[in-house]
Every structure is written in C-alpha cells, then in structure tokens.
Amino acid sequence: MAKKKISRRKFLVRGGLGTLGVLALGTYVFRNPIRREIIDFADSFVSPYSGTGTEPNLWFEITKDNTVILHSPKVEMGQGTFTGLAQIAADELDIDINQIQVIAASTASGIVDGLGTGGSLSVASMWMPLREMAATIRKMITIEAAKKLEIPVENLSTQNGIVSGNGTKITYAKAVENVTEWEIPDTPKLKPVADYKLVGKPVARIDLKAKVFGDPIFGMDAEMEDMLHAVVIRPEHIGATYKSANFNKAAQMPGVVKVVQIEDWIGVVAKTYAQALAAKMEVDVEWNIPKKWTEQEIRALISVGNGNEVLVQKEGDNLDDDDKEFLEIEFKSPMGAHAQIEPNGAVASYKDGKVTVILSTQVVGITQNQISKALDIDTKNINIIPTYLGGGFGRRLNTKHAIKAVQLSKEVGQPVKYFFTRKEEFQNDMFRPPTHHIMKGKLNEKGQISNLEHHFASGNVAIDSALLPDIANTILGADFGAIRGGSIHYSAIENIRAVQWHKTLPFATSWWRSLGLLANTFAIESFVDELALKGNQNPIELRLSQIKDNEEGIRLKNVIKKAQKEASYSDEVVNGKAMGFACSTDTGTPCAQIVEVSIIDNQIKVHKVTCVMDCGIAVNPDQVKAQCEGAMIMAMSAAMHEKMYIDDGQLQPTIYGPYDMALLKHAPKEINIHLIQGVDKPLPVGEPPLGPIAAAIANAVRRITGKRLTEMPLKLS
Amino acid sequence: MNIKFTINNKPVSIDIEDENTPLLWVVRDILDLKGTKFGCGKAACGACTLHVDDVAVRSCSYAVKFAKDKNVTTIEGLGDVENPHPVQQAWIEEVVPQCGYCQPGFMMATAALLKENPNPTDEDIDKNIINICRCATYYRMRKAIHRAAELTQESKN
Numbered sequence: 001m002a003k004k005k006i007s008r009r010k011f012l013v014r015g016g017l018g019t020l021g022v023l024a025l026g027t028y029v030f031r032n033p034i035r036r037e038i039i040d041f042a043d044s045f046v047s048p049y050s051g052t053g054t055e056p057n058l059w060f061e062i063t064k065d066n067t068v069i070l071h072s073p074k075v076e077m078g079q080g081t082f083t084g085l086a087q088i089a090a091d092e093l094d095i096d097i098n099q100i101q102v103i104a105a106s107t108a109s110g111i112v113d114g115l116g117t118g119g120s121l122s123v124a125s126m127w128m129p130l131r132e133m134a135a136t137i138r139k140m141i142t143i144e145a146a147k148k149l150e151i152p153v154e155n156l157s158t159q160n161g162i163v164s165g166n167g168t169k170i171t172y173a174k175a176v177e178n179v180t181e182w183e184i185p186d187t188p189k190l191k192p193v194a195d196y197k198l199v200g201k202p203v204a205r206i207d208l209k210a211k212v213f214g215d216p217i218f219g220m221d222a223e224m225e226d227m228l229h230a231v232v233i234r235p236e237h238i239g240a241t242y243k244s245a246n247f248n249k250a251a252q253m254p255g256v257v258k259v260v261q262i263e264d265w266i267g268v269v270a271k272t273y274a275q276a277l278a279a280k281m282e283v284d285v286e287w288n289i290p291k292k293w294t295e296q297e298i299r300a301l302i303s304v305g306n307g308n309e310v311l312v313q314k315e316g317d318n319l320d321d322d323d324k325e326f327l328e329i330e331f332k333s334p335m336g337a338h339a340q341i342e343p344n345g346a347v348a349s350y351k352d353g354k355v356t357v358i359l360s361t362q363v364v365g366i367t368q369n370q371i372s373k374a375l376d377i378d379t380k381n382i383n384i385i386p387t388y389l390g391g392g393f394g395r396r397l398n399t400k401h402a403i404k405a406v407q408l409s410k411e412v413g414q415p416v417k418y419f420f421t422r423k424e425e426f427q428n429d430m431f432r433p434p435t436h437h438i439m440k441g442k443l444n445e446k447g448q449i450s451n452l453e454h455h456f457a458s459g460n461v462a463i464d465s466a467l468l469p470d471i472a473n474t475i476l477g478a479d480f481g482a483i484r485g486g487s488i489h490y491s492a493i494e495n496i497r498a499v500q501w502h503k504t505l506p507f508a509t510s511w512w513r514s515l516g517l518l519a520n521t522f523a524i525e526s527f528v529d530e531l532a533l534k535g536n537q538n539p540i541e542l543r544l545s546q547i548k549d550n551e552e553g554i555r556l557k558n559v560i561k562k563a564q565k566e567a568s569y570s571d572e573v574v575n576g577k578a579m580g581f582a583c584s585t586d587t588g589t590p591c592a593q594i595v596e597v598s599i600i601d602n603q604i605k606v607h608k609v610t611c612v613m614d615c616g617i618a619v620n621p622d623q624v625k626a627q628c629e630g631a632m633i634m635a636m637s638a639a640m641h642e643k644m645y646i647d648d649g650q651l652q653p654t655i656y657g658p659y660d661m662a663l664l665k666h667a668p669k670e671i672n673i674h675l676i677q678g679v680d681k682p683l684p685v686g687e688p689p690l691g692p693i694a695a696a697i698a699n700a701v702r703r704i705t706g707k708r709l710t711e712m713p714l715k716l717s
Numbered sequence: 718m719n720i721k722f723t724i725n726n727k728p729v730s731i732d733i734e735d736e737n738t739p740l741l742w743v744v745r746d747i748l749d750l751k752g753t754k755f756g757c758g759k760a761a762c763g764a765c766t767l768h769v770d771d772v773a774v775r776s777c778s779y780a781v782k783f784a785k786d787k788n789v790t791t792i793e794g795l796g797d798v799e800n801p802h803p804v805q806q807a808w809i810e811e812v813v814p815q816c817g818y819c820q821p822g823f824m825m826a827t828a829a830l831l832k833e834n835p836n837p838t839d840e841d842i843d844k845n846i847i848n849i850c851r852c853a854t855y856y857r858m859r860k861a862i863h864r865a866a867e868l869t870q871e872s873k874n
C-alpha cells in the first residue's frame with residue numbers, strides 16, 4: 001500500500017481514506033523485484049480515495065439528550081466494527097460508551113467509502129482517521145462552547161460529554177446548538193493509546209441488545225410505505241439466457257400486480273411475498289442453454305499449467321524436474337458458497353427519477369454507481385441506505401441485485417421488496433473458486449528445507465470484481481485475492497517459488513472470507529508438515545528454523561512458540577488423540593493454531609483448538625476472540641464439510657443440509673485464544689484465523705492414520 | 718378465511734385468502750414482528766423458529782391454519798430488555814451474537830429445549846440445537862445454553 005504523506009489539515013477537509021487501502025494485497029508480491037514496478041503502479045492506481053465527506057461534522061451528530069451518533073462508512077456484518085469504532089471515537093471524544101451510537105452512513109450523508117467494507121480492514125483502516133476525526137470534533141465542540149460560555153478555549157476541558165472551565169459547564173449538545181458554520185481546526189494532538197479508557201477493553205457489543213431482543217435491524221426487515229413484494233426467476237443452468245415465457249396464468253393469480261420480463265430474468269410483483277411465490281410457480285419459461293457444463297470440465301479448467309501464469313515469489317533456483325529426490329504432493333479445494341443466512345435483497349423505491357434503496361451491502365458507494373450506470377440516473381438522485389447485514393463474508397461486495405429491485409419499482413410505480421430464494425442464493429453466489437495446488441520441496445543433508453515451491457491454480461477472486469478497476473485486471477495479471485496466503489513465509493529457505501495460474505470460470509467466483517488464504521495455507525502447511533515427517537523432525541522446530549529473524553519473522557516465530565507452549569505440543573498420538581499444527585501470515589497478522597483431533601466412527605473430531613495471533617492493538621479483545629472463534633469454525637466447516645459441485649449443467653446443491661455445513665455439534669468444546677501485541681496499531685483480525693486450521697486438522701489426522709489428506713473437504717474414506 | 722390465535726399473549730384475528738400461507742409471513746408481514754427470520758423457506762436452517770404452544774416450530778414450513786386457537790410466541794414475546802428470558806440473559810452474558818441474524822431462531826430453539834429438558838447435557842444440546850449459524854458462534858452458544866439452564870434453576874430456587 002502506498003505510504004503517502006498527507007498533511008493532517010488537508011486530510012480532514014479533502015480526505016485520503018483511500019490511501020489507507022482497502023484491498024489487502026499479499027505482502028510478498030511487493031518484495032518480488034519482478035512484479036514490484038507493476039504492483040507499485042497498480043497500487044498508486046487504486047489508491048486515490050474515491051470517497052467523499054471527510055469533514056468531521058458530517059460524521060458526527062449530537063442529539064438533544066447529549067448522545068453522539070457516529071455515521072460509519074463501514075457497515076456492521078457481525079465483525080464487531082461498530083463497537084470497535086465506538087470505543088475509538090468515544091475515547092477521543094471524552095464520552096462514555098453509552099453516550100455513543102453508531103449507524104451505517106447512507107450515501108445521502110455525504111460519507112461514502114468508495115471501496116466498501118471488506119478485507120478485515122474496518123477497524124485497522126479507520127484507526128488513525130477516526131481518532132483524528134473524533135479529536136477534531138471534540139476541539140470543534142470546545143470552540144463552540146468557548147463562544148457560548150465566553151471563556152477562552154485554553155481554559156476549557158472535556159469529560160463525559162461536558163465542556164467545563166472557570167467554574168462553569170455546558171453539555172456537548174448545548175455547545176453545538178444552532179451551529180451552522182463550523183470552524184475546522186488543525187487536528188489536535190491525539191491521546192496516547194495508554195490513556196484510552198475504552199480501547200483495549202472487552203466492552204460488550206453495542207448492538208448486543210438489538211440482536212438478542214429481535215429488533216428489526218436487517219435489510220430483510222426494511223419496509224417502505226405501500227411496498228409490494230417481488231420474486232425473480234433466473235436461469236438455473238450455467239450460462240443460460242432467456243428465450244420465451246408464458247406468464248398469462250401467473251398474472252391472473254391472487255394478489256399479483258405485474259409480471260415483467262427484463263434481460264435474462266422475470267420478476268413477479270404481488271401484494272404479499274407468499275402470493276408472489278405462488279405466482280412464480282405458474283410461470284412457464286424456456287431458456288437457451290448453449291452448453292451443459294460438467295464438474296470435470298470445471299475442475300479441468302482450474303489446474304496448474306492451465307491459463308495465465310504469474311510468478312509471485314522467486315528466491316534462488318528452481319527445483320530440477322529430473323531430480324528424483326524431491327517430494328511432490330497435489331492438493332485440491334472445492335468451490336464454496338457464502339451461505340450467509342440473510343438472503344440478498346433490497347427494498348427499493350423509484351419515484352420521479354429519484355431512487356431510494358435500503359439493503360444489506362458491503363459496498364454502499366459501488367451499489368449506487370452500479371444503479372446509476374445501469375439505469376442512467378445521476379448518483380445525486382440515488383440514496384443507498386445500508387442496514388445491519390445478516391452476514392457478509394464477502395458475498396455482499398457485489399449487491400448488483402439492487403438494480404433489479406429498482407427496475408421492479410419503476411415498473412409498478414410503487415416501492416418493492418425483492419429478496420433471493422435460497423435456491424437463487426446458492427445458484428447465484430459469487431463462489432469461492434476451486435483451487436489446485438502442486439507442492440514441491442526438498443530437505444538438505446542437514447534436514448533443513450532447501451527448496452519449497454507452491455504452484456497453484458484458482459478461478460477469479462479479485463479479477464473482474466467491481467472493487468478492482470478493469471484496467472488493473474489487465475495490468476496485474478495475478479489475481480490478488482487468489483494470491484492471499486499463496487506465498488511462502490519461510491524466509492530462511494534458499495530456493496522458493498510461488499507461481500499462480502489463473503482462469504476465469506463460466507460463472508462468477510469472487511471474494512469469500514479470507515480469499516485464497518484458506519486453500520493456499522492448507523496446501524503449504526500440509527506439505528511442510530510432510531517434509532518434517534520425512535526428515536523425522538518436530539514440525540514446529542523445523543518451521544522455526546526456516547524463518548529469518550527480521551521483524552516479520554520474529555512476530556511469526558513468537559506466535560508459533562506461544563502456541564507450542566500453551567498447547568504443550570507433542571508429536572505423539574496418545575489414546576487415539578493427536579495434535580496438529582499450522583500457521584499463516586495474512587494481511588500482516590501472523591496466526592498459529594494447534595488442534596487436538598481423534599477419529600470417532602470414522603469421522604474426524606476436533607476437540608480443542610489453541611490459537612495465537614499477533615493482531616497488534618486489540619481494540620476490543622473480546623470481539624477479536626469472537627472473530628477468531630467464528631473464523632476458525634467457519635474454516636473447519638469449509639475444510640471438513642462444504643462443497644459446491646455441478647450437476648446437469650447446474651450449480652448444486654441449492655439448500656442447506658445437502659450443502660453440508662458445521663453445526664453446533666461439530667464445534668470444538670475447548671477453544672483457547674491468546675493475543676499478542678507485536679505492533680502498536682490494530683491489524684486485520686476477521687480473516688487471518690481462517691488460514692491454519694484445515695492444515696492443522698490434516699496434520700493431526702496424518703499422525704493418527706498415517707494417511708495424508710490432500711483434498712478439501714477432508715474425508716477419511 | 719379468518720384464523721384466530723394468540724401471539725405473544727395477545728389474541729389476534731387474521732383474514733387471509735390462503736390458509737396454507739406459512740406462519741412466518743403472517744408473523745413478519747401481517748403482524749409486523751420482524752424478529753422471526755427467513756433463511757431458507759425449507760425448514761433447513763432454523764432462522765424462522767418460534768413457539769407454538771411452547772414447542773419449537775420452523776415457521777417457514779408451518780401453515781398458518783395449524784396455529785388456529787394456539788399460543789404463538791416469537792422472540793419479541795420471549796422477554797424484553799427489562800425482563801429478559803434466561804436464554805436472552807445468558808446470550809447477553811456470553812456475548813453470543815455476531816451478525817445476529819440466526820440468533821432469534823437459536824434462542825427460541827434453546828428456550829423450547831430448556832422447557833422440556835431443564836438441564837441438558839452436551840449431547841442433548843448437540844442433538845437438539847441443529848439450526849445453522851454462518852458466523853459460527855457455536856462455541857459461545859454452547860456456553861450460553863448451559864448458562865441459561867443455570868439461570869432458570871436459580872430463578873426457580
């Protein structure tokens with residue numbers, strides 16, 4: 001990411017949030033001399049902030065009862081961002097946690113983060129700007145208080161939402177009353193982190209009560225006056241297009257207002273959802289199905305040696321293919337669905353050329369632009385109001401379906417609520433692409449790893465996504481999303497290769513929480529474990545010996561050693577139970593995990609997980625731990641259960657159950673998480689813990705059964 | 718046709734064309750109680766779980782006609798901020814929710830389980846709590862379920 005100097009003053013008025021970067025790019029790519037120039041170019045290309053509204057008075061509102069409302073450019077999808085941001089802002093604002101509320105900023109608020117919420121970067125990327133914003137707004141409040149109290153600013157101090165000095169005081173709310181023109185001062189000196197009262201504390205989530213008492217906070221819960229309900233019919237076969245349809249019968253069904261056909265879909269609008277759904281059953285559609293794709297064809301597309309090749313990492317020499325000494329293992333991972341429980345959807349109103357859309361989205365600004373472009377409406381006439389998200393996981397980095405909702409509203413002249421059926425959700429997901437990996441490596445006579453190579457193939461992750469400008473696709477070649485975790489972090493190994501092969505599939509694949517990290521770490525960390533077994537070495541000691549003592553290396557070693565100690569790692573199988581170790585570094589956050597596994601009824605059972613992560617400053621340690629717990633169990637679900645496949649040219653399965661996922665009974669009963677603060681700023685936490693666990697489980701199973709599992713989902717037979 | 722039942726202890730009378738309409742949509746769109754969620758519409762995820770005469774029911778796949786003359790309870794009727802149900806209290810103490818979307822369904826399933834089995838073992842929990850949470854908050858849920866059992870006991874003593 002570009003490190004540009006921005007004068008603070010300039011920052012506040014004109015902004016540079018974008019320079020903090022939202023796309024998390026693999027660190028190793030930067031060090032690679034071959035790609036560096038191109039990457040640097042691409043980096044400065046995506047850098048300029050595409051957002052607006054960095055004046056502090058847009059971000060904060062103060063209510064009459066002296067509550068501060070923060071309009072967050074980041075949305076809350078479960079990751080605890082609102083709570084973390086509230087803690088940071090409240091500390092700089094000198095208010096208590098119950099004096100602050102956070103709402104997601106609508107585009108009309110003037111604050112639009114052009115790149116959205118993702119990459120685990122919400123708290124990390126907002127850390128500096130939000131502190132500066134909050135400190136500045138506190139100063140602005142103080143300036144106004146000084147005017148009202150007729151006391152010099154220097155004599156005033158702030159505490160608990162009150163400005164006081166010279167024996168008198170005024171609430172923030174009173175101080176800002178009737179202010180229409182703000183004086184924006186230079187950014188005041190920020191408080192030392194050690195002085196913060198809320199940052200670093202396990203404050204309860206600020207959305208906890210709303211979520212425990214069932215408040216209507218999600219996109220699905222939104223309503224507008226006179227709202228109708230719609231369902232959409234889309235092709236079920238990959239690549240199919242609309243041919244013809246008969247919807248006379250559907251149009252006559254009770255409650256049906258209109259049946260419309262637009263592009264490759266049909267919309268049924270009715271008074272109630274149940275009526276729309278019933279009418280949908282009566283629509284007779286014919287599709288053009290140019291080809292029925294098979295699972296084998298898709299798998300064959302994604303294979304090392306096929307597609308666009310990019311050298312991601314290069315140190316020393318290649319392995320010689322004629323060398324019979326090296327070890328080679330092939331790994332695979334399947335397509336995965338996001339399967340977030342709240343379906344995608346939107347409530348939209350189109351009236352007199354003005355559009356309002358309420359929805360669960362990770363990309364508020366991009367959705368506004370997509371509607372603008374598709375329907376030729378000026379963005380200033382489109383207000384996007386984001387709600388709480390019933391899960392995101394990257395799925396809602398594309399919420400183009402908002403366009404359909406607007407089109408439907410336009411057709412019927414009333415607001416319309418449209419959301420996906422579960423089948424539609426499964427067949428129109430932006431899947432985690434399948435991957436294929438060939439690992440090669442060799443030990444030298446001293447038992448050290450002399451060569452390690454990761455050759456990997458994947459479908460699109462970042463490429464073709466709305467987050468990346470088209471031109472970047474062409475320039476970069478490499479898919480930054482698929483690269484995540486694909487480089488080798490064993491810096492002391494002399495000969496290293498990481499080579500990516502990339503291919504676009506005939507259906508959309510994209511961001512899935514942690515991107516390439518899950519599959520890449522599975523391959524690399526399983527293989528390193530196999531090398532340790534081959535050399536008869538302790539897998540942790542071998543890893544430690546392969547990491548240089550630079551800053552990054554030391555932080556990685558620290559998490560590894562701490563995990564080794566906390567879990568009392570042993571290589572022995574005791575009473576059928578074995579431990580498995582793996583580690584990864586993602587977006588600068590090293591993470592090590594040790595699992596305890598046994599085999600029960602021919603099923604892999606994970607009993608206990610120890611997780612150590614260096615995420616810098618943990619703004620809310622309890623929520624960081626919650627992220628680790630959820631991320632690890634989600635990764636276990638992907639590693640041991642989940643799999644999308646193609647049958648008769650369709651993406652399958654289309655319902656939970658057949659799309660097998662981890663349930664409560666599969667979750668480990670013991671999870672121990674230890675956080676290390678190796679740097680003095682918050683780092684991403686929502687994705688890094690997804691990395692190690694698949695390999696850790698496979699490594700434990702290898703010790704119990706002697707068999708190396710090389711394909712996700714991991715199955716014993 | 719007209720169907721009468723009680724919702725969160727209040728009697729209601731619904732006029733509806735199709736008595737096979739899932740109870741979920743009656744609760745959400747007619748009675749405007751949005752705490753009960755739609756996840757799959759096929760009884761596969763549990764997001765829509767509510768109680769009919771104290772029994773957990775997946776309301777997306779339960780025709781409104783079956784609720785006739787019965788007592789329906791949703792998350793909104795389970796407890797409130799002043800008077801949380803022990804399950805809600807435990808969920809708060811353990812800070813269970815992440816995105817929160819699945820949570821009402823889990824809390825309703827748990828409340829029904831505890832009614833039947835006030836002190837469930839881990840195995841009882843594994844067998845009975847089979848909803849899906851994509852944020853995978855399962856680790857805290859198990860703790861919260863045990864805690865809710867404890868709280869229920871305490872309130873009885």
Ligand code: FES
Binds near residue numbers: 757758761776778
């Ligand atoms: S919505 Fe009823 S079980 Fe999923």
Ligand code: FES
Binds near residue numbers: 817
């Ligand atoms: S908390 Fe998000 S699905 Fe359960």
